[in-house]
Amino acid sequence: MKSTAYLLLSVLFLLSCRSAKQLSGEPFSNKPAWSDEFNSDGMPDSSKWQFDIGMGENGWGNNEKQYYVQDQKNVSIENGFLKITATKEQQGKAAFHSTKIHSKGKGDFLYGRMEVRAKVPTQRGTWPAVWMMPSKSVYGGWPKSGEIDIMEHVGFDPNVMHTTMHMQAFNGMKGNHKTASKLIPTATSAFHTYRVDWTPEYINGYIDDELFFTYQNPHTGSEEWPFDQEFYFIINLAIGGNWGGSKGIDEGSLPAELLVDYIRYYPYLPKK
Numbered sequence: 001m002k003s004t005a006y007l008l009l010s011v012l013f014l015l016s017c018r019s020a021k022q023l024s025g026e027p028f029s030n031k032p033a034w035s036d037e038f039n040s041d042g043m044p045d046s047s048k049w050q051f052d053i054g055m056g057e058n059g060w061g062n063n064e065k066q067y068y069v070q071d072q073k074n075v076s077i078e079n080g081f082l083k084i085t086a087t088k089e090q091q092g093k094a095a096f097h098s099t100k101i102h103s104k105g106k107g108d109f110l111y112g113r114m115e116v117r118a119k120v121p122t123q124r125g126t127w128p129a130v131w132m133m134p135s136k137s138v139y140g141g142w143p144k145s146g147e148i149d150i151m152e153h154v155g156f157d158p159n160v161m162h163t164t165m166h167m168q169a170f171n172g173m174k175g176n177h178k179t180a181s182k183l184i185p186t187a188t189s190a191f192h193t194y195r196v197d198w199t200p201e202y203i204n205g206y207i208d209d210e211l212f213f214t215y216q217n218p219h220t221g222s223e224e225w226p227f228d229q230e231f232y233f234i235i236n237l238a239i240g241g242n243w244g245g246s247k248g249i250d251e252g253s254l255p256a257e258l259l260v261d262y263i264r265y266y267p268y269l270p271k272k
Contacts, residue, residue, distance in 0.1 A: 127244025163205030
């Protein structure tokens with residue numbers, strides 16, 4: 001009788017462990033292999049982040065109106081948060097200053113769980129994003145090698161958040177990019193968790209652990225699935241642009257702030 005009861009308890013324990021493992025995010029590690037918790041005041045950690053400076057080509061390809069700078073007035077870590085601030089300042093053709101940081105060469109990832117906790121600004125004309133680009137662009141320039149937008153927001157539509165994938169077959173230039181939007185009434189007043197789960201078979205998008213986006217690998221080649229190479233993180237706050245500025249820019253409401261609590265990468269654990 002004791003042995004039967006022990007066997008039953010053992011089976012129940014194993015089942016509960018399996019269930020817990022699945023609920024905890026299988027097939028991903030429970031511990032991040034790379035992260036920034038933004039706990040040290042000052043400028044972003046140079047061992048993890050680099051800066052893009054300037055306006056890029058054609059306003060970073062989007063007709064954006066800001067000039068990206070490496071200045072503590074526009075980027076800092078304070079009280080446990082990364083703060084990117086867009087300000088009204090003229091520099092050449094640019095009417096604004098802001099900041100864009102990326103982890104290329106310091107944090108490059110193939111498959112895994114990418115998670116960020118952030119609060120976006122309210123002002124019309126702002127265009128914050130946490131996204132990923134390919135480290136080596138093995139299939140060619142954008143959009144051939146892909147783009148993963150973990151979290152994207154435009155200030156003229158303050159309660160809506162977006163997750164999007166671009167590639168050769170489906171992209172913003174064609175207007176058929178793979179995207180999903182979700183109503184978040186407190187997007188600009190509270191922190192929310194945004195993530196993508198990326199495996200060889202799918203990319204899923206979540207807000208506050210609720211699935212709202214799925215893109216499956218069709219196994220037709222790189223035109224529809226260039227997501228078999230390393231990508232790196234990007235965090236930026238743009239002003240204006242083809243999308244962000246399509247309803248105008250409320251210059252009088254600046255400065256605007258994007259706050260990030262943390263960003264984490266959890267490795268993918270393929271089944272053995």
